[in-house]
Amino acid sequence: SDLKESFRQLSSSIFWNVEATSLAKRPPRGGIQMVSLSRRVPCKELAPKIRVRIEDAKWLTRLWQQVPFFTCVDVDDASSVGYQLKTRSKPYALPYQTVLELIDKGWDASQLLDEGFTAGAIVEDLLKHE
Numbered sequence: 001s002d003l004k005e006s007f008r009q010l011s012s013s014i015f016w017n018v019e020a021t022s023l024a025k026r027p028p029r030g031g032i033q034m035v036s037l038s039r040r041v042p043c044k045e046l047a048p049k050i051r052v053r054i055e056d057a058k059w060l061t062r063l064w065q066q067v068p069f070f071t072c073v074d075v076d077d078a079s080s081v082g083y084q085l086k087t088r089s090k091p092y093a094l095p096y097q098t099v100l101e102l103i104d105k106g107w108d109a110s111q112l113l114d115e116g117f118t119a120g121a122i123v124e125d126l127l128k129h130e
Contacts, residue, residue, distance in 0.1 A: 072090060
């Protein structure tokens with residue numbers, strides 16, 4: 001499929017192998033605003049994979065607690081990126097955020113599942129903190 005091929009290409013890119021690791025080591029204090037200019041890799045697929053990639057790098061998680069947001073917007077036309085970032089950006093889970101932190105921010109089960117959290121992981125986190 002196009003999505004599978006796009007992720008195969010992404011996994012061999014400089015962004016994936018160098019920049020994502022650098023991002024994991026030095027998270028931006030001002031937040032992350034991502035733009036997907038490709039319909040082949042929409043934000044709903046891309047953002048969770050980037051979060052997991054950063055988590056897999058296993059750097060200092062406490063630095064990520066200071067990052068205020070992680071958003072992404074799908075854009076067809078690069079000339080309207082600024083406007084679309086302001087009006088259509090969707091929030092995604094920050095690396096290392098727990099299910100409970102997301103629930104405290106108002107996330108529901110549907111959003112958690114969309115982020116790639118499994119039903120088992122959601123229940124496990126909830127049971128740990130009862």
